[in-house]
Each structure stands twice: as structure tokens, then as C-alpha cells.
Amino acid sequence: MTLDKLLSFDWGMMAPEFSIVITAILLSLIDLFMPNKVSRKPLALLGLAGIIVAIVFAVLQVGDPVGSILFDTYRFDSFALAFKLLFLVATAMIFLLALDFEGESKWAYRGEFYYLLMTALLGAMMMASSADLITLFVGLELLSISSYILAGIRKRNFHSNEAAFKYVVNGGIATAITLFGMSYIYGLTGQTNLYAISEMLVDPRVQENSFLVIMAFVMMFVGLSFKISAAPFHMWAPDVYQGSPTPVTTFLSVVSKMAGFTLILRLFFVIFLGTQGWHNQILLDAQPFIAFVAGATMVIGNVVALRQRNIKRMFAYSSIAHAGYVLVPFVSLSLIVFKTTWFYLLAYLLMNIGAFAVIQFVTSREKSEDFTAFSGLNKRAPLTAFMMAIFIISLAGLPFTAGFIGKFGIFMSSLGTGHYILASVMIATTVVSYVYYFNVMVQIYFRKGAGNRIRPTAGLAVVMVICTIGTLLFGIYPSLALDFFQSGFDINDLFTPSE
């Protein structure tokens, strides 16, 4: 490839990605040249600035026509942009959480945490934008490998070590399974571009080997289910979430999970629904099985959460349960699957990051991760307690919060397409989830706790306030977000190959 060809691409489209890459490089260089005994906390602010620049570039792209660079391997469509915005906003808030986080003794002098978060974010953005198996895989691994290190970043902490090792082993197995599926898809079609694959699958010679296509579908789905921690592939999640530093737990439960859903939606929709043909049937035939996975995820997540005493572990199971809810629109395959998924992920982002901000605040002040650390929080920090109550109400899916609107949308989409069993499982498990969510509420408001008044640092307070406002605003005026999504993003261009 000549230089002229390389320069002829419209690199301007990649502006959000470039701002992330440049910030990551800058952060690593500054970290290198900083004196040993100087706190690295200001790096978080620089990282935050880089993400805000990326958000601005991304918002300016809203409404742009579909574009692609590097021979169609990297696509810019509404689908990618809508999810990229979520990743960017979530990571910006996680940087604020990281500002407050205090790890082991030399924590403040360690800069790698910040640029690894940046590379992980970049991987997630690549997953949203790729239209080629190779770039999809590289993006997935960029996110995964960065998160392995992030999970184990407290290298003298036993829990953190163990979490990181479990994550590497589980993530490695999941990657290998996904790749094995991808290799069959490549082998049958001879293509790695998703759109070309979809067209080639119609070929009668491929149909003769349809069992291989089905095997590839199953393997890719199993591999990616690890990523979103859907049952029965959720076993790693509680340990990893508990052992990781809280900002990393937040990142894993929000950004990493959203990236997994983005990848699943793009991969399966484009390959199996992009072109009319016999292979469309595979996704429809798989519906009962995916429905089973979704149902099992909801049941296991919510029921096992009941007996957790460690608050991070409890919220790990809660996030498993939420993965089950988000799989429901993927099962029902209604016309509004993208809208409901996107809105639910937005609500999930706000309430989960908010809840983890409060968890980080309480567990670090109390030096305990037991859920009784929350006892009497109402007396010690009334405003924080109130905000935690809102996040919990939203996670439980009660009215006037974004979580309710999101869950209602998912529920209606499953009812509208006749998945009554799945809808009733959803309602039943939601009721079960009230028990453990309101256990925390009881601790906050009705138990007596010792200790003086505590107040959050500025970074934490900003995150909590933003999440509270977002949760209430989108709960009372959901049309704000839905109209933005409707008018800014024409999701059908997911299926139109760019010229």
C-alpha cells in the first residue's frame, strides 16, 4: 500500500479514536518522565480531558452518513456512534472515580492504571466500529488484555492477584472459543468482512456445510457470553468483580459488558440477518436457546445475590442479572431492539456507576466490604444515602427512574413478540431482586451505625450527582434520550454497506 493510498482515507472520521490514542501515549510518556515520588493523580485529569475531547468529536459526528476506512474494515455508522458515546461517557466518570481511589502504599505513584483504562476504552470503541473479523478480534483483545492487567493492578493484594488470574484464564478460554467459531465462518466463506460473509453464506456450497455454520454460531455465542457474563458462563464475574479495585469493577461491569453487547448485536445481526437467505433461519431457530440463556442469567444472578454479604459480590450478581435483561430484546428481535437495548444500557450505565461510586465511598471509609458497612449511612452522610436510594430504586426497576423505563421497554418488546414465559421470568426475578436491593436500603435507613459524619471527595460527588440527575431525568422524561436516539441515529444503516 503506497503512502498516497494511505493518505487518501478520510482519517478525520477517526477523530474520537485518535484523541484516545494520543491521550494514552501522552499519559504513558508523562508517567515515564515524572519523578518517582510525585503523585500520578493529575494524570487522571489529563485522561479525563482527552475523553471529553473525544466526546466532543463524537457528538459532532451525529447525523453523518455511513463511512468506512481501511478497505471497509472500520465502519462509522449510527450504531457504532451511539454505543461509542455510551463508552466514552462511562469511562469519563470512571476516571473521576479513579481520582478518589486509594490502593496500596505506593498506589499514588503508579501511572499505568490511567493509560491502561484508555487502551481498554479504545478496544471497546474498536469493537463498536469494526466490520471485519480481524479488527473485531483485535479490538476485543485490546479491551480484554488491558482489563486483565487492570484487575490485577494491586499487585500485593491477594484478592486482586486471584481475580486477575481467574480473569485471564476465563477470558483466554472465551477468546479461543470465539476464535474457533470465527475460523469456521472464515473457512466457509473465504471472507473476513462481515458484509461479504453475509453475502457469501447464501452460496449453495456453503449451505451443504450448514452444520459448520451452526457450530460457528454456537461457538461465537458461547465465547461472547463470557464477555457479557451470561449464565452459565458467569462464574468468573463475582470473583473478578470482588477482587478488582472498585473503579476497575465499575469499568468491567459497565463498559466491558456494553462492549460485549455491541459486538454480539453487530456480529450476529450483520452476518445472519444482513442478506436474505437460508442462514437467516439460524438466528430465528436459536431464539429458544438464547431465551433460555437470558432466563437462566436472570434467575441465577438474582437468586444467588440473595445470599451475598460482600457488597461488591452482591452487585456482581446484580450485574449478571442485568445482562439477562439486556439479552431479552436480542431474543425478541423486534424492530426496536436497538432502541430498547441502547436505552437500557444508558440507564444501566447511570445507575450502576452511581451505585459503585457510593460503594467505593463507603467501603474505603469503613475499610470493610461487608454490606453492614452501609448501616446508618443516613445519619453519617444523608445526601449520599439519598442518592444511593435512588440508584437502588432504579436498579430494582421502580417508577420515576431510568431503570424502570428501560425495563418496561424490554418487557413490552418481549410481550409484543409473544415471549410470555421470558416476560414472566423477568417479572418474577425482578421481584426477587427487591429483597437484596432493599436489604441494603434497610441498612442505610433503619440500622444504627457507629462513626461520625463522612463526606465524599469532589470527584465522587460529581459522579454521584451526575448519575442521580441522569437517572431521575431519564426516568421522568425518557423522551429526551429516546428522541435524541431516534433523530440522531438511523440504526438501519447498520445493514447498508458503505460504498
Place this chain on the structure above:
Amino acid sequence: MSSVPLSVYLVLALILFCIGLFGALTKRNAVIVLISIELMLNAVNINLVAFAKYGINPGITGQIFSLFTITVAAAEAAVGLAILIALYRNRKTVNVDEMDIMKH
């Protein structure tokens, strides 16, 4: 030219993948677990290269894909071993059965 049919390569890859998966799920030594994961990833490479040469639509893309797979697998192995060393320094064990301090 070679008369080895495509299916032989595919069966070899499948066997290698299954051995890797079995090892990763049952072995107690953490180093063996990491090696088993490498076996699974190498099974993918055999698949890709075999399809690139003898597939329905042969082409160079499969070999390019396998180059990426090899690189990423190396990075993953490096990170995995680094984490294992950090764990070993603290716990003085590489036995997977003993990594259970977070049981509830």
C-alpha cells in the same frame, strides 16, 4: 502437490482444541492451564491456514488472520504469566485449587 485433504487438517485442529479445552478445565497447575489455552489458540491457527489453502474460497486473508492470532496470543500469554508471577510471589503456590480465598 500434497494429497492430504482439508478434513484431516480440520480434525487435527478439532482434536487439538478439545485437548486444550480439557486441559484448561481440569489441570491443577496454573502454568499447564495457560499452555492449554495456547493449544486452543493454535488449533485456530491450523484451521485458518488450512482454510486459506484448501477452503471453498481459498485466499491469503486466513494467513493474515493467523498472524494476528499469533501476536495476540503471545501478548495474552505474557500478561497471563506476569499475573501468575505476581500471584506466586504473594501466595507461593501455582496450584489452581488453592486460589479460593474469595469463596463466600
